[in-house]
Amino acid sequence: MHGLRLHALWLFLAISLTISAQDTQTRVATVTLKDGSELVGEVLLENEEQIVLETESLGKVNILRKEIGLIGYGNAFQGRVWRETLDDMRNIVGPATGYNLPRGRAYIQNHMLLINQFYVGVTDNFSLGGGLELLSAFGDPTIFPTVGIFPKYTFPIVEGKANAALGALLLSTPDTRSAFDLNVFYGAFTYGPRGRNVSFGLGYVMNEGEFNSSPVFSLGGQYRLSPGLSLAAESWFGEPMEGSFFSFGVRLFGKRRSTWDIMFIGGAVSGEVAVSPVPLVGWTIPF
16 A cells, blocks of 8 residues: 555656646857857857857857857756756666767766766767666675666657657676676656656566566656756666665755755565665766
């Protein structure tokens, strides 16, 4: 019964986020020229030679790349400019969303010094990540920790509003008898603009070369409240997990695009629901 109530709560969250996500965002850039002057406007066109902005005072402005000293990106939302974040490709930890990293962008993520991940945008639609967890080594220093490789391909259905993804979590666990013995192959759908959306995921687990016939489901969302604060939530459930697990909390955005996650983790197993007494703290550093 507790599990059913928990899933009903997540469904309510998903519906609420979906309704809110119908607002639109505009991508903006702050361009600092080599002479020190600064231009802010909506990005109309961007390529290797130039960037075209629609500014409030000067109208459409073409800026050559060779004249640019620095570019900072963000979103114009409800009359305010919000700093760019690279956290759209995940809700909290799992990458089951329809968004990806822009080409050439990358970040490192650390949770409590024990779970470490990195992602690189190879193209605007394909990213490649890796991970390393150190928790298993605390019990026995001779055990090799879990390592993983995380490819992800995304494709827009309706630009900035509906996106889908295909990806995989390829893991080598401490008790492995072969490389990448535990793998998850998933698909995801995200409705809503970057920063205000809801995501649904479905994946199949392959353990020691054999697929589990029952899928694992994920449901998550994020809702940006202000330039520096966002709510985020994520849950996983399905027969292979023998229960359901969820996380929720806040994300804080720094001035240099770094972010802090302060999240609580819980689970519902055999009708019993428990939530961690202390939050899980994560730090994301872009580069």
